[in-house]
Amino acid sequence: MVKPSDPLPDLPPEGPRRRLLELTQQRGASLSGLSQLIDRNTTYLQQFVRKGSPRKLEEQDRKILAEFLGVNESELGAPEEKSYTSAKSGPDxxxxxxxxxxxxxxxxxxxxxxxxxxxxxxxxxxxxxxxxxxxxxxxxxxxxxxxxxxxxxxxxxxxxxxxxxxxxxxxxxxxxxxxxxxxxxxxxxxxxxxxxxxxxxxxxxxxxxxxxxxxxxxxxxxxx
Known part of the structure; x- marks a missing residue:
């Protein structure tokens, strides 16, 4: 489902779009493959990264992508208070x-x-x-x-x-x-x-x- 990465010469500015592209390339995946992972058309995340459309990821899409890429949701644009990190009920x-x-x-x-x-x-x-x-x-x-x-x-x-x-x-x-x-x-x-x-x-x-x-x-x- 997640295919080898596609070259994207134009890097978006710092922020969730650029971070998504970096994580996708590090994972050896592709934006088209990740689009399929969240049940979107194959160009959905390419449009998000390169053109800023949509302006931000839907919460459920962001959650699935963050889980797959192994990062906190805040790296993909979630507010910090909604981002998952392993909750700690104490230092131990x-x-x-x-x-x-x-x-x-x-x-x-x-x-x-x-x-x-x-x-x-x-x-x-x-x-x-x-x-x-x-x-x-x-x-x-x-x-x-x-x-x-x-x-x-x-x-x-x-x-x-x-x-x-x-x-x-x-x-x-x-x-x-x-x-x-x-x-x-x-x-x-x-x-x-x-x-x-x-x-x-x-x-x-x-x-x-x-x-x-x-x-x-x-x-x-x-x-x-």
Missing amino acids: WVEIRRLPLGASAGPGAVVGAEAPFDAFRFSRRWLAEQGLANARLFAITVEGDSMEPLLRDGDEILVDCAQRSFRDGIHVVRLGDSLMVKRLASAGPGRVTLLSQNLAYPPVEVALEDIAIIGRVVWKGGRV
Whole structure:
């Protein structure tokens, strides 16, 4: 879905438009691909960056882009009081958003609203011990049985959206309108295989450009 970056010779002035262009190029993505990510026509973000139309990003569009690019919404034009940063209830604790989304471990789940409904509190020291001191984390629920026994239906997982570069491992990905949790493995140049832990589900091979890697799964929790 997110294709290699397109050259744009004319840099916009400092501000959200220029920052979006810089982040897009750093991510190795394209404005047309990100336009598709937010369900807009392929020229939407090019018009925003190069011509200032629209004058500012819609709140939901900005939220999705900030999550994908791994930045605070304020970098894309959000007022500071509406920008997300990991909430801190003290120097020793970090609050991590719980999003009302289900990442399917089966055939695929349709993405819904992304506003947090709750939060987990994690020890800052524990996060550092797990190598997650600089992670950008959110929590979502696993749906389906294709990742059993590793991940079960109803488990909650922490996803580090700062880790979006492709490497073998378990990731949350968006394929079309579906959000899935799968193990990713290289299938050759420009190809990736989505693997289930449950052998009843066959591997699915897709073009790397057809998926958006939301983040790497770094922790799970669930009922015994």
